[in-house]
Amino acid sequence: MKELNRANFENKKRPIKVMQFGEGNFLRAFVDWILQDLNNKGVINANVVVVQPTPMGRNKELASQDGLYTVCLEGIDKGEKVQSRQMIDVLGDFVCPYDDYAKFLEYAKSEDLEIVVSNTTEAGIALDTTDTDFTVCPKSYPGKLLAFLKARYDHFNGAEDKGLAIVPCELIDYNGRELKRILVELAEINGYDKEFIGWLTSANHFTSTLVDRIVPGYPKDKAEEICNEVGYNDINLVKGEVFHLWVLEKEPFVQAKLPADKSGLNVIFADDITPYKQRKVKILNGSHTAMVPVAYLSGIDTVREAVTDSDVGKFVMGLVNDEVKPTIDLPADEMDAFANSVIERFMNPFIRHELMSIALNSTTKFRTRLLPTYNDYRKKFGKSPEHILFSFASLCVFFKGKRGDEDIALKDDEEYLKFWAELWKDDDCIEIAKKALSAENIWQQNLDEDGNAEKVAGYIKDILELGERAALKKFLGE
Numbered sequence: 155m156k157e158l159n160r161a162n163f164e165n166k167k168r169p170i171k172v173m174q175f176g177e178g179n180f181l182r183a184f185v186d187w188i189l190q191d192l193n194n195k196g197v198i199n200a201n202v203v204v205v206q207p208t209p210m211g212r213n214k215e216l217a218s219q220d221g222l223y224t225v226c227l228e229g230i231d232k233g234e235k236v237q238s239r240q241m242i243d244v245l246g247d248f249v250c251p252y253d254d255y256a257k258f259l260e261y262a263k264s265e266d267l268e269i270v271v272s273n274t275t276e277a278g279i280a281l282d283t284t285d286t287d288f289t290v291c292p293k294s295y296p297g298k299l300l301a302f303l304k305a306r307y308d309h310f311n312g313a314e315d316k317g318l319a320i321v322p323c324e325l326i327d328y329n330g331r332e333l334k335r336i337l338v339e340l341a342e343i344n345g346y347d348k349e350f351i352g353w354l355t356s357a358n359h360f361t362s363t364l365v366d367r368i369v370p371g372y373p374k375d376k377a378e379e380i381c382n383e384v385g386y387n388d389i390n391l392v393k394g395e396v397f398h399l400w401v402l403e404k405e406p407f408v409q410a411k412l413p414a415d416k417s418g419l420n421v422i423f424a425d426d427i428t429p430y431k432q433r434k435v436k437i438l439n440g441s442h443t444a445m446v447p448v449a450y451l452s453g454i455d456t457v458r459e460a461v462t463d464s465d466v467g468k469f470v471m472g473l474v475n476d477e478v479k480p481t482i483d484l485p486a487d488e489m490d491a492f493a494n495s496v497i498e499r500f501m502n503p504f505i506r507h508e509l510m511s512i513a514l515n516s517t518t519k520f521r522t523r524l525l526p527t528y529n530d531y532r533k534k535f536g537k538s539p540e541h542i543l544f545s546f547a548s549l550c551v552f553f554k555g556k557r558g559d560e561d562i563a564l565k566d567d568e569e570y571l572k573f574w575a576e577l578w579k580d581d582d583c584i585e586i587a588k589k590a591l592s593a594e595n596i597w598q599q600n601l602d603e604d605g606n607a608e609k610v611a612g613y614i615k616d617i618l619e620l621g622e623r624a625a626l627k628k629f630l631g632e
């Protein structure tokens with residue numbers, strides 16, 4: 155089979171106008187796929203330099219194919235199977251700043267560069283106050299970006315027209331504003347002067363965005379079949395659903411440099427991204443996160459199996475209809491249409507979305523993706539949402555680390571893993587529930603309120619004694 159590289163395939167030369175922090179599945183199947191489309195349609199003429207934001211990553215693998223890789227999209231549209239195989243050729247260069255910091259900073263002098271995009275996970279946009287020595291590669295993503303922007307400012311003597319469009323895609327509230335806030339704070343910590351901070355905030359244009367596409371990543375089970383079909387070997391295949399939505403806060407500079415809404419894809423520049431963010435994170439990510447411990451402990455491995463299972467499916471529908479939807483301020487018909495489309499996307503027969511991949515960092519995800527619904531529900535109805543409490547109880551048992559005789563490959567922050575391990579040294583369900591609910595350092599609030607502990611303890615007891623599925627049936631009143 156042919157090797158995938160620029161000698162054998164595409165070798166389009168385009169100026170490198172985009173610096174991308176992150177080389178993960180999502181950016182490659184979403185942002186780079188959109189940039190490819192914009193290039194193909196002549197809307198932009200831009201390639202990407204990929205900056206690996208952590209010491210371990212896929213830059214070497216991507217570079218080994220000269221940046222070429224294939225995005226495989228599969229889904230159902232109007233009852234018909236839709237599938238595409240798109241070769242992506244926009245990744246023009248790769249930098250690992252840990253190995254070649256000088257090359258990374260050299261890009262700051264580029265006349266072509268206009269845009270920075272990123273997806274460094276929810277953990278990436280965080281202030282690291284120890285990022286103070288920019289003679290070596292900074293540890294955090296904001297540290298790297300600040301070092302880069304300072305080098306650009308110095309090189310171009312603070313020229314206003316050398317600022318960049320900064321477009322983060324991390325799933326945190328107002329990612330653009332948050333990144334800007336952290337950059338300013340870090341600049342102050344580093345003692346940078348007012349002139350630089352003025353340039354940072356006025357010549358550079360930050361926008362907040364909301365991204366949506368389910369991207370399970372490398373299709374292990376189908377990779378050989380796909381390579382045979384396309385006729386070349388591709389170690390960087392990435393699979394996703396056909397659905398995509400990118401909502402960007404309106405920002406004239408960003409719109410001018412990245413007219414991503416101009417190629418007919420599902421890209422929107424909106425005055426306010428809040429309603430899009432709320433409904434997406436609460437309904438889609440919230441039900442993903444809530445279903446993981448319930449479904450996995452019930453013996454299920456994938457999202458599709460979970461939502462099509464009679465018990466877990468009923469649980470997810472109950473959560474979405476009774477607890478999530480009432481907390482979102484959108485017209486009922488719009489909300490129903492969105493919720494139904496999410497459930498259909500979960501049922502996509504061509505996507506194998508492993509629950510264990512969603513389980514990564516479940517502790518933080520419970521806080522960011524379910525607690526906003528928990529709080530809004532309590533404000534509205536004056537009581538706790540039962541499905542979320544049942545999911546919480548299941549999460550506690552999930553972190554006990556066993557599914558039957560099998561060990562669960564728990565992946566979370568070290569401090570959280572320690573917390574859960576400590577919790578299970580106890581065997582009194584009420585003590586376990588109380589300790590778990592009152593961990594304010596994790597949840598940023600005390601969840602041991604209003605009878606929650608008794609309820610969660612009861613669910614934990616049922617799960618331990620009856621097993622998850624029987625406990626779930628009991629919860630559902632079956």
Ligand SMILES: NC(=O)c1ccc[n+]([C@@H]2O[C@H](COP(=O)([O-])OP(=O)(O)OC[C@H]3O[C@@H](n4cnc5c(N)ncnc54)[C@H](O)[C@@H]3O)[C@@H](O)[C@H]2O)c1
Binds near residue numbers: 180
């Ligand atoms: N995969 C999806 O379906 C999907 C869809 C929408 C949004 N997202 C979001 O995109 C993010 C990445 O998902 P993915 O599927 O590309 O994952 P991935 O594991 O393929 O890539 C993760 C990327 O984040 C970087 N990273 C990880 N921790 C970091 C840190 N602390 N600081 C800086 N960089 C860090 C890694 O180097 C890598 O580039 C997730 O947080 C997710 O919320 C994913």
Ligand SMILES: O=P(O)(O)OC[C@@H](O)[C@@H](O)[C@H](O)[C@H](O)CO
Binds near residue numbers: 365366367368442512
């Ligand atoms: O990617 P994660 O691990 O942050 O979250 C898992 C899923 O909820 C997420 O990837 C969704 O599939 C995605 O957000 C859909 O747009």
